Amino acid sequence: MASPFHYQEPFPLGADTTKYRLLTKEHVSIAEFDGKSVLKVAPEALTLLANQALHDINFYLRTEHLEQVAAILADKEASDNDRAVALAMLRNAEVAAKGVLPFCQDTGTAAITAKKGQQVWTGGDDAEALSLGVYQAYAQNNLRYSQLAPLDLYTEKNTGTNLPAQIDIAATSGSKFEFLFVAKGGGSANKCYLYQETKAVLNPKSLVKFLTEKMQSLGTAACPPYHLAFVIGGTSAEATMKAVKLASTHYYDALPTSGNEHGQAFRDIALEAELLKVAHQLGIGAQFGGKWFALDVRVVRLPRHGASCPIGLAVSCSADRNAKAKIDKDGIWIEQLETNPGRFIPADARKHADATKVVKIDLNRPMADIRAELSKHPVTTRLALTGTLVVARDIAHAKIRERLEKGEGLPQYIKDHPVYYAGPAKTPVGMASGSFGPTTAGRMDSYVELFQKHGGSLVMIAKGNRGETVTNACKAHGGFYLGSIGGPAAILAQENIRKVEVIDYPELGMEAVWKIEVVDFPAFILVDDKGHDFFRELPGGCGICGP
DSSP, rough: OOOOOOOOOOSOOOOOOOOEEEEETTTTTEEEETTTEEEEEOOHHHHHHHHHHHHHHOOOHHHHHHHHHHHHHHHHTTTTHHHHHHHHHHHHHHHTTTTOOOSSSSOOEEEEEEEEEETOOOOOOOHHHHHHHHHHHHHHTOOOOOEEEEEEEEEEEOOSOOOOOOOEEEEEEOOOOOEEEEEEEEHHHHHEEEEOOOOOGSSHHHHHHHHHHHHTTTTTTSSSSSSEEEEEESSSSSHHHHHHHHHHOOOOOOOOSEEEEEEEEEHHHHHHHHHHHHHHHSSSSTTTTOSSSEEEEEEEEEEEEETTTEEEHHHHSSOOOOOEEEEEEEEEEOOOOOOOOGSSSGGGSEEEEEEGGGGEEEOHHHHHHHHHHHSOOOOOOOOEEEEEEEEEEHHHHHHHHHHHHTTTTOOOOOHHOOOBBOOOOOOOTTTTTTOOOBBEOOOOEOOOOHEEEEEEOSSSEBSOOOHHHHHHHHHHOOOOOEEEEEEEEEEEHHTTTTEEEEEEEEGGGGSSSEEEEEEEEEEEOOOOOOOOTTTTSSSSSOOOSOO
């Protein structure tokens, strides 16, 4: 016999405690229809809101996020590397808050999730109006165009607008239009995972073991310290993944903390605390070993079909670019983000680090001399690089491989200079460079053996851990992989990059090959020419590359 009909909101959120600021009272009015008040919202309101939101989340962060990062500096259990990364993140946020250099060069895919009340009338195509705002934000600011349009199955072209945006609008009750704006970079987007499991994992011992293994597998490529989120269950795979992406932005923080017989979503606070403790014990830390792999963990439990148990994992990286917004009868409102992140930097932390702990490397020498100098120092050695780097990433690497396959050989620049995996944001007027931080090293792993065999890519700079094939190639060919802190792209542009010019494949836009001149560019030796890999040699093994 069927149970009685009962409907409940699947995600019953509590009170919204977000602090909003009023953007404008314009473009909003009240009308009457069928005896009810209707909120009239002009399309211009949506465009204005999207423009402002995508601007704000590329230059400002949430106060709570900055407080969590600042707490690392005072944590006696944090490693020196944890504190160094945290300080770099805070200083980078301070630079970005000036509104010129976005804090990450990957200014992301614009994703907009909205709930439109049935008593809201816009009289137009909401997605089009929001897309215009996204377009304006990327055109008017020093943000990067990262969206590639497929011309056929294999040929792509940058859209030059950062469109299309991902826009999802749900119909709800009421007379409010509510929004979550996210700028999702490729590094953190690539760390969203779906696991199709079974009932066998749903017991305390198995589940914690399973989730711990998945945390370990994330590595550092998406710029920790992370906001981690797990969703367990879901009415479909796509429902699980949508929920976990929202959970990683803290959108579901106000969920109840227990379930009921009708299948409401809830947070498991106890498991969140247990997994955060586990994350602190992994040894991975905030990119270079230590405690602060994660700032927090969210665990959301959903109902499921009896034959399915989807589990989702997602992260929001150190560029935690999220903001809520709403339109109601009183106007257009947007979440108040922190405009003065410098207040979280202790005065004593602003003093320059001991220069004796940093090895200066002159890059304006033959590659053999650069490698000979690097070979004198162990992994973990901090470096300050001065001289010429070439910049090449995914598409450029593919094109260079095509040259090799045609028998044309490697271009000389990738033999003569270290290669930096990166793709810049737009250069502000009067500056040498736009935000220009490292991209994920692992995406270029498959090219390393081939290029090094032909005398190229013998010194590489990027972020995150790499596979065993890279370690083996460096040992065989005398190569090095140097790690750069993932995240502080604005401060690198302001303090370390002196000149930027395109030298190959200009048609690729930000994916072109660039030559840049740097001064005291910070890096760490992570893989050397002797077969040592920093991440493999963390005490106890970090779990990324094995013990």
